[in-house]
Amino acid sequence: MRIASAIAVLIVGGLVGWFALSTNGPTTSFPVRLGLDLAGGTELIYRADTSSVITDKQGALDSLRDVIERRVNVFGVAEPLVQLERSSAVAGAQEDRLLVELPGVTDVKAAVDSIGQTPLLEFKLGKLVDGEMTFIDTGLTGRYLKNADLQFGAGTGGTLANEPVVVLTFTEEGARIFETLTRENTGETLAIFLDGAPISTPVIREAIPGGIATITGQFTPEEGRDLVQNLNFGALPVPIELVSSNTVGPTLGAGAYQAGLEAAAIGFLLVSLFMILWYRLPGLVSVVALVIYVLATVALIKFIPVTLTASGIAALIISIGMAVDANVLIFERMKEELRNGKDPRDAANIGFGRAWPAIRDGHLTMLISSIILFWLGTSVVKGFALVFGLGVIISLISAVFMSRLLLLAILPEKGSGTWRFLTGSGFRP
Amino acid sequence: MFVIKYRTFFFWLTGLILGVAIAALVFLGLPLSIDFTGGSLVEVEYVGERPDIVGLKEDVSSVPLGEISLRESGDKGVVLRTRTLSPEERDAVISALSQGGESPLTVMRSNSVGPSLGSELATKALYAIMAVTVVIVLYIAWAFRKVSRPVPSWGYGLVVVLMLAIDIIVPAGFFAILAHFTGAQADILFVVALLALLGYCVNDIIVIFDRIREHLKWNIEKELEEPFETTIGRSIDETMGRSINTSLTVVLALLAIYFWGPEVTRNFSLVILVGVVIGTFSSVCRSAPLLVPLAKMFKQKEA
Numbered sequence: 001m002r003i004a005s006a007i008a009v010l011i012v013g014g015l016v017g018w019f020a021l022s023t024n025g026p027t028t029s030f031p032v033r034l035g036l037d038l039a040g041g042t043e044l045i046y047r048a049d050t051s052s053v054i055t056d057k058q059g060a061l062d063s064l065r066d067v068i069e070r071r072v073n074v075f076g077v078a079e080p081l082v083q084l085e086r087s088s089a090v091a092g093a094q095e096d097r098l099l100v101e102l103p104g105v106t107d108v109k110a111a112v113d114s115i116g117q118t119p120l121l122e123f124k125l126g127k128l129v130d131g132e133m134t135f136i137d138t139g140l141t142g143r144y145l146k147n148a149d150l151q152f153g154a155g156t157g158g159t160l161a162n163e164p165v166v167v168l169t170f171t172e173e174g175a176r177i178f179e180t181l182t183r184e185n186t187g188e189t190l191a192i193f194l195d196g197a198p199i200s201t202p203v204i205r206e207a208i209p210g211g212i213a214t215i216t217g218q219f220t221p222e223e224g225r226d227l228v229q230n231l232n233f234g235a236l237p238v239p240i241e242l243v244s245s246n247t248v249g250p251t252l253g254a255g256a257y258q259a260g261l262e263a264a265a266i267g268f269l270l271v272s273l274f275m276i277l278w279y280r281l282p283g284l285v286s287v288v289a290l291v292i293y294v295l296a297t298v299a300l301i302k303f304i305p306v307t308l309t310a311s312g313i314a315a316l317i318i319s320i321g322m323a324v325d326a327n328v329l330i331f332e333r334m335k336e337e338l339r340n341g342k343d344p345r346d347a348a349n350i351g352f353g354r355a356w357p358a359i360r361d362g363h364l365t366m367l368i369s370s371i372i373l374f375w376l377g378t379s380v381v382k383g384f385a386l387v388f389g390l391g392v393i394i395s396l397i398s399a400v401f402m403s404r405l406l407l408l409a410i411l412p413e414k415g416s417g418t419w420r421f422l423t424g425s426g427f428r429p
Numbered sequence: 430m431f432v433i434k435y436r437t438f439f440f441w442l443t444g445l446i447l448g449v450a451i452a453a454l455v456f457l458g459l460p461l462s463i464d465f466t467g468g469s470l471v472e473v474e475y476v477g478e479r480p481d482i483v484g485l486k487e488d489v490s491s492v493p494l495g496e497i498s499l500r501e502s503g504d505k506g507v508v509l510r511t512r513t514l515s516p517e518e519r520d521a522v523i524s525a526l527s528q529g530g531e532s533p534l535t536v537m538r539s540n541s542v543g544p545s546l547g548s549e550l551a552t553k554a555l556y557a558i559m560a561v562t563v564v565i566v567l568y569i570a571w572a573f574r575k576v577s578r579p580v581p582s583w584g585y586g587l588v589v590v591l592m593l594a595i596d597i598i599v600p601a602g603f604f605a606i607l608a609h610f611t612g613a614q615a616d617i618l619f620v621v622a623l624l625a626l627l628g629y630c631v632n633d634i635i636v637i638f639d640r641i642r643e644h645l646k647w648n649i650e651k652e653l654e655e656p657f658e659t660t661i662g663r664s665i666d667e668t669m670g671r672s673i674n675t676s677l678t679v680v681l682a683l684l685a686i687y688f689w690g691p692e693v694t695r696n697f698s699l700v701i702l703v704g705v706v707i708g709t710f711s712s713v714c715r716s717a718p719l720l721v722p723l724a725k726m727f728k729q730k731e732a
Binding site: 037045047095106108109112113242243244245246247248249251252255256257259260262263264266267268270271274275278310311313314315317318320321322324325328329332336354357358361362363364365366368369370372373376378380381384388 | 474516517539541545553557561564569572618620621625627635639640642677678679681682683686688691697
């Protein structure tokens with residue numbers, strides 16, 4: 001039974017290892033996702049100004065993300081990441097942010113310009129106050145735009161012949177808003193704002209059903225074409241402002257990745273060597289458990305997938321140290337029992353039991369720390385916390401479950417001289 | 430029993446080390462990176478030979494940036510630190526650094542952080558450290574609830590907080606000294622290092638406290654009378670081997686990161702290294718011994 005379960009552990013470990021190692025290379029569907037600090041690339045953080053959004057702020061932000069995502073895809077980046085972030089609850093002012101990660105892009109200016117071309121389209125009601133025109137937000141923005149089209153005036157209905165006309169078609173929801181807006185404000189001015197400036201200020205003559213609006217005048221056919229193109233990629237529902245940019249060159253990133261892997265391998269080797277020399281047979285068993293531990297962590301990193309950063313690799317190496325600690329605790333306890341004259345297998349069993357409360361408390365506090373870090377942290381801290389937390393959980397399983405089963409399978413019930421040596425510790429017999 | 434016998438010596442030694450660390454923090458200060466203060470950093474590496482740094486400073490001053498800091502990095506690179514740059518200014522700076530294309534270069538990294546983003550990160554980091562500490566203390570008080578004599582269970586939590594404070598202040602003081610000589614700056618990774626240390630050190634202390642807990646429970650069950658000092662001394666002696674071996678393995682792993690790991694995590698591993706050594710010292714020579722005077726205090730109160 002105990003041998004069967006040990007073999008089962010080894011087989012499962014082997015399978016996990018096979019998954020971790022066979023899914024490398026360019027064609028795999030489970031690659032290790034590298035953070036920008038390792039892969040090279042640019043990270044941009046924008047602040048979204050949602051102060052003018054009256055209702056459905058989340059909807060506006062979601063559509064902001066979609067628009068930027070489309071725009072970034074046009075830029076031709078392999079695996080861009082566009083996500084919304086909220087400044088943490090502990091910060092003074094609440095801010096909504098947009099995080100844009102562009103792997104492989106190192107030309108910040110080109111990237112910023114490309115995103116900056118996304119037009120901000122707003123419809124505002126013009127009211128005359130003390131002889132001056134003031135504009136009021138209506139909630140109708142580029143978010144409700146389905147598509148834009150360039151047409152040329154036929155010379156009727158107020159347009160000049162061959163004058164470029166941009167025809168905006170709203171989504172269903174947008175059409176409803178537009179209709180209500182024009183019905184309730186007939187006779188007023190409905191200004192169309194592009195990037196904060198009014199480009200057209202027509203007066204509403206009647207309620208407009210059907211969800212189609214036109215912008216006329218003030219541009220050449222070329223400008224009209226560009227505007228239509230940009231609007232079709234999506235118009236911004238809220239203004240954005242660049243607050244942070246971070247670029248890592250590809251050589252620096254690749255070097256860091258290489259060095260990180262090397263350090264991990266060497267660190268693992270040193271630790272393994274120490275464990276085998278000092279703890280002998282149990283040490284060897286724990287190294288086998290550690291190998292499975294590392295492979296399982298890598299497999300999870302690939303499977304979830306966790307984006308690996310330099311701090312993530314450091315977390316992996318430190319968590320190896322933690323996993324070792326659980327084993328050391330158990331072996332030291334086992335040694336005490338052996339010294340008290342217990343047989344090897346008994347000693348192993350009692351050793352595991354005695355070491356458990358300390359392992360549990362230690363791992364739990366570390367797990368709690370990593371959860372808090374993840375919750376409060378920014379991307380660097382999150383990269384560390386996630387790998388560290390995963391490592392702690394797997395370490396718990398590896399030490400208590402794998403080392404134990406393997407060791408119990410190997411150790412005999414009654415110990416003779418050789419077994420005493422093998423289960424002893426220290427650099428001398 | 431060695432540690433318990435000479436505990437006064439260890440308390441003084443702790444005071445001395447702590448004094449030096451605090452002095453370093455107060456007088457040298459902890460230079461914060463743009464992660465916290467906001468600003469821009471541009472690191473470039475020259476393809477050929479690195480131009481003279483004084484000349485480069487003049488070249489860069491053609492872009493109106495106010496105060497700048499330009500340092501050599503590695504064999505062929507320079508690092509420029511300025512106020513927060515716009516993408517246009519950044520391009521102008523890089524072109525100035527390449528002396529109008531005369532000295533070809535590659536941009537290794539560039540980083541711009543708005544001031545509000547930086548100060549938010551600093552607040553967050555502070556809150557994270559405090560939150561982790563509070564939760565750890567609560568957990569310890571709960572985990573030791575069954576052994577509340579002669580020291581109440583929150584007393585263990587209190588000792589842990591004191592130790593964690595030392596374990597954070599000493600590496601931070603060390604970093605202040607390091608930064609003073611190498612020009613390093615405390616960035617977000619530095620905070621990560623401190624937080625990782627919190628986790629490691631509390632684990633270290635728990636192992637010894639767990640042994641004390643076990644002995645106390647045993648003594649209660651068997652109705653044995655054993656002086657608290659003896660219990661603690663025994664616990665420390667029994668866990669000494671484990672404490673040293675674990676630290677050794679972690680130190681081995683950290684040395685690997687320091688010597689073979691990427692440049693980015695070099696200072697990071699050094700801070701943790703110092704912290705682990707101090708932390709081990711903390712847990713073996715300070716945490717449990719500190720329970721002895723604490724127990725005496727509570728006994729006097731009860732009497």
